Amino acid sequence: MTVLLMTLAGGLGAALRLVVDGSVRSALAAWVPQRVGVGLVLVNVTGSFALGALTAATAPGDVRTIVGVGLLGGYTTFSSASLDSARLALAGRGGAAVLHASGTAAACLAAAVLGAWVA
Amino acid sequence: MSPERTRPPSHLRPVAVGLVAAGGAVGTLARYGVTSIVPTLGGLPVAVVAVNVAGAFLLGLLTALAPGERLRLLLGTGVLGGFTTYSTYAVDTQLLVARHESALALAYLLMTLAGGFAASVLGLAAGRRWRR
Numbered sequence: 565m566t567v568l569l570m571t572l573a574g575g576l577g578a579a580l581r582l583v584v585d586g587s588v589r590s591a592l593a594a595w596v597p598q599r600v601g602v603g604l605v606l607v608n609v610t611g612s613f614a615l616g617a618l619t620a621a622t623a624p625g626d627v628r629t630i631v632g633v634g635l636l637g638g639y640t641t642f643s644s645a646s647l648d649s650a651r652l653a654l655a656g657r658g659g660a661a662v663l664h665a666s667g668t669a670a671a672c673l674a675a676a677v678l679g680a681w682v683a
Numbered sequence: 684m685s686p687e688r689t690r691p692p693s694h695l696r697p698v699a700v701g702l703v704a705a706g707g708a709v710g711t712l713a714r715y716g717v718t719s720i721v722p723t724l725g726g727l728p729v730a731v732v733a734v735n736v737a738g739a740f741l742l743g744l745l746t747a748l749a750p751g752e753r754l755r756l757l758l759g760t761g762v763l764g765g766f767t768t769y770s771t772y773a774v775d776t777q778l779l780v781a782r783h784e785s786a787l788a789l790a791y792l793l794m795t796l797a798g799g800f801a802a803s804v805l806g807l808a809a810g811r812r813w814r815r
Binding site: 572573576577578582614633634638639640642645649650654668669673676679 | 706776
């Protein structure tokens with residue numbers, strides 16, 4: 565039952581990622597070039613904060629699996645973030661690629677630390 | 684007037700959101716499967732590294748193959764988006780730091796970033812080659 569709910573939560577998280585990323589893209593379309601995944605960075609930072617808080621909080625194992633592995637695991641993503649960095653590098657923007665990769669990792673790590681601290 | 688121009692963005696179309704949700708559920712279950720089977724290696728969550736690096740390669744491959752929008756949403760945003768995870772990566776690193784395993788935390792951090800980057804580039808290259 566836990567695994568089934570976790571699977572469904574993963575689908576919900578992925579759909580939420582599409583909606584948040586798409587909404588941020590639409591809202592910022594006039595100012596930020598579409599190639600830069602600002603919406604995705606926001607998704608990963610907020611998801612890392614939430615998982616940091618959930619992990620530090622005393623939640624039952626089932627809740628951790630459904631919300632942590634399912635919802636937040638499906639919500640955040642590494643593959644697109646990595647691809648965004650690679651595309652920047654392949655477009656000759658090496659500095660931007662390094663900044664995007666290290667900046668995303670640093671921001672998500674900081675968000676996880678903050679999440680654990682507030683929990 | 685092209686139909687693309689009048690079409691609302693994917694996040695506002697129920698079918699697109701449904702495809703991403705279906706794919707995301709499959710990807711999440713696959714990630715759960717891999718991380719349940721593969722144990723940590725010397726305190727290092729190697730299963731998460733493998734999942735993220737493999738997912739980065741496959742997304743590069745898929746992107747270079749340029750499939751139609753529905754397949755891209757189902758497999759790319761959905762399956763591979765749900766398969767890979769940034770939150771677990773960030774929190775695993777935070778937990779290693781909290782346990783004063785700084786060297787392990789740094790190794791995990793860089794292994795994932797560099798591995799994912801290389802995998803994305805390789806995936807894109809492999810996909811382009813395949814298309815030719």
